Amino acid sequence: xxxxxxxxxNGFVGIHYDHDLQGYVMHMDCKDWSIETYKRYLKVWHEAIxxxxxxxxxxxxxxxxxxxxxxxxxSMFGVMPTGxxxxxxxxMKQVLTKGVF
Numbered sequence: 265x266x267x268x269x270x271x272x273x274n275g276f277v278g279i280h281y282d283h284d285l286q287g288y289v290m291h292m293d294c295k296d297w298s299i300e301t302y303k304r305y306l307k308v309w310h311e312a313i314x315x316x317x318x319x320x321x322x323x324x325x326x327x328x329x330x331x332x333x334x335x336x337x338x339s340m341f342g343v344m345p346t347g348x349x350x351x352x353x354x355x356m357k358q359v360l361t362k363g364v365f
Contacts, residue, residue, distance in 0.1 A: 265280045266279050266320075268316045279291065285360075287325070290363070309341055326361065330358055344361060345361050
């Protein structure tokens with residue numbers, strides 16, 4: 265996994281290449297979530313994460329969401345549902361999301 269942003273004791277944003285999807289999958293983990301955290305992450309998203317992705321030559325990312333709450337979280341960063349569901353290697357059904365920058 266490539267970590268694009270990390271906050272000690274709170275969370276990180278990273279990506280990994282998925283051979284089945286033939287694209288990069290975004291991982292966002294945040295322990296302390298609030299309006300202030302969202303505003304901070306949104307700023308980091310536009311000022312650090314998207315530029316880092318573009319520097320790596322990545323303009324499309326995917327996400328896998330286990331719940332409607334996760335889909336909503338992804339959409340707050342412009343990563344929207346594709347209308348497709350996937351079954352992961354561990355047998356979980358998840359909604360596939362996609363963001364293009």
